[in-house]
Amino acid sequence: MDPKSSHAPTSDDDRSRSRVATLQQVARLARVSTATVSRVLNNSPRVREETRRRVLRAVRQLHYLPNYHARLLAGAKTRTLGMIVSNIENPFFLDIFCATEARAQQAGYEVVVENTNYDRQRLLESVRSMLARRVAGLAIIVSEIDPQLFEELSQQNLPVVFYDVGRPGPNMTNIRVRYEKGMQRVLEYLYALGHRRMAFVGHHASLSPLQERRRTFLQMVRRYPDVEHVTVTQADGPAGGRAAMNQLLAMGFRPTAVVCVNDFMAIGVLRELRDRGIQVPEEVSVTGFDNIALAEFLNPSLTTLNIPRRRIGHMVFELLTAPPEHLSMGQEIVIEPELVVRESTGPAPQRAL
Amino acid sequence: MDPKSSHAPTSDDDRSRSRVATLQQVARLARVSTATVSRVLNNSPRVREETRRRVLRAVRQLHYLPNYHARLLAGAKTRTLGMIVSNIENPFFLDIFCATEARAQQAGYEVVVENTNYDRQRLLESVRSMLARRVAGLAIIVSEIDPQLFEELSQQNLPVVFYDVGRPGPNMTNIRVRYEKGMQRVLEYLYALGHRRMAFVGHHASLSPLQERRRTFLQMVRRYPDVEHVTVTQADGPAGGRAAMNQLLAMGFRPTAVVCVNDFMAIGVLRELRDRGIQVPEEVSVTGFDNIALAEFLNPSLTTLNIPRRRIGHMVFELLTAPPEHLSMGQEIVIEPELVVRESTGPAPQRAL
DNA sequence: TTGAAAGCGGTACCAG
């Protein structure tokens, strides 16, 4: 059926590494040029209806799927966003990702995530990988970051959103949560309830913004000279929280209130307390941070500070896809956590010690 | 410092769309050919040490980052795996993803996830997107799938792993969980405890493998003619579970045991029961499916069926990266869930009704 | 409306 096709000495479409049709093959089959096929595929209006049909038929026959990489190389603009998070198993990060992804989806974008597990080295690799992919925008929602990264990133002419760890700059937005405010609220609340012996449960003490939460705790707690306190550190997650509570008790410190760096860890704290038959909140109050969806499903449900993850996710998307001139100067978006009181907190027990 | 560079009329590296250096520019700066730069970048041994240094310096000076797409187009083999899941917020899927990703990470692979939200249409789009990306392998961990997809997929000469919904074929492995077995174990266990009024809480009744769980429940439960039963369906997740329990009670059906399609929903079921002051397990027993990490952190902790997600994740990676001849025939891997008894189940209450 | 051809940024083969 095909006319003079034998002209090149090499067998044309034979032992190619991936057994997928190419634009050329489609063009050949449809008896048009590759340009025309491209036009059809990109819904260019200037194609005769019959030609279009012919092309589409060929496409179908060959199970043709455009090569994303070739397409980009040739000049199409990326519709891929990148997001790097510290711990995707922590619902806090997951929620932000999902929110961003949902928005992206609607707008015809894709977002690829990468997980650093709080590892600086992996963060670096992830960033490079994202840049190599030539993503259209990059969100860095992590707790660990080297200053040098800022430079590398500002070099690139790419919309970047940081959460917490950044500082604004050209094309770079920073979303900052005012932990001090949040911490202050929790401590005031607990203090008012009569708590005078508090523990802070954190993770990865060496990392800065977590460090910041811890520092904030210490800072705030010092305002109340009559409050004893101690801090412990374990891995992020329920297991870590459990271990932390364990460690706390092993130290011989018996707090009346346990302030957790996030809800994810608080889950484990609650569990450990229950294991030991310690009543929450009658004997010990527990607070979290983030207000993950799970917080209200726990038993007892968790008093915590709300951080609007959905809103943040949406903002991330907007910022990453905003027209360049909107972010050229760089801005900082500030979020104030608000206290959500649930069942896990109550008045300090009467019989102290 | 550079010699005769003005030769082309167009300003060379000016208003390019992405402000990143190219191989050429590096080559120019290092005064070598692009071939040499490429060699250096790919750690080819046949490069003089001094040359290599010169190139690397240029790379650094220009903040050069290879273009992933160009690299692939030019023939490098992909180290990207694709994974499509139904609901990444459900820890079941998340765990599998994380396990696969961890293995991939070690081996120098990346894995990009996509979330369908149980939507067939989105599954199709995701698959196409993955194929367009020319991933090295594709894992489809979803509950919704059209038979037509099998064809499209088997056309491609690409390692594919299905979870549950597939059937083995050339290059296609299927991982199947024997729900019947699991369901049978739960029901036997509950029956032995004296339960005679059971409810099944599922989600998305229209989807086949979930349907299968539901069907299995019905099938199994019919073996016990003296067991009353009913099934309800809500969205996947704690909120859905809560709604389901709510619905159940609103229907006027007061089960002594609630069998949930997965742990994620069971969380909500437990919550709703607590809200209503119904004791678990004294008044109602609750079971889940999957044995997500959270299951043992709940209060009461959840009786469930274990599905080895980590192992599955690892298998997925192995299968996706195995040498082609290993999977040419296609195989099916069968997994038997095992019962994990915790606090959420107990003997049926004496005073029936 | 359609085709020819010049790249996009690399890789890899072939010479030298």
Add this chain to the structure above:
DNA sequence: CTGGTACCGCTTTCAA
């Protein structure tokens, strides 16, 4: 050990 160069698969002028 290094350079020249033919592509990879697609988009996009520029002409016809």
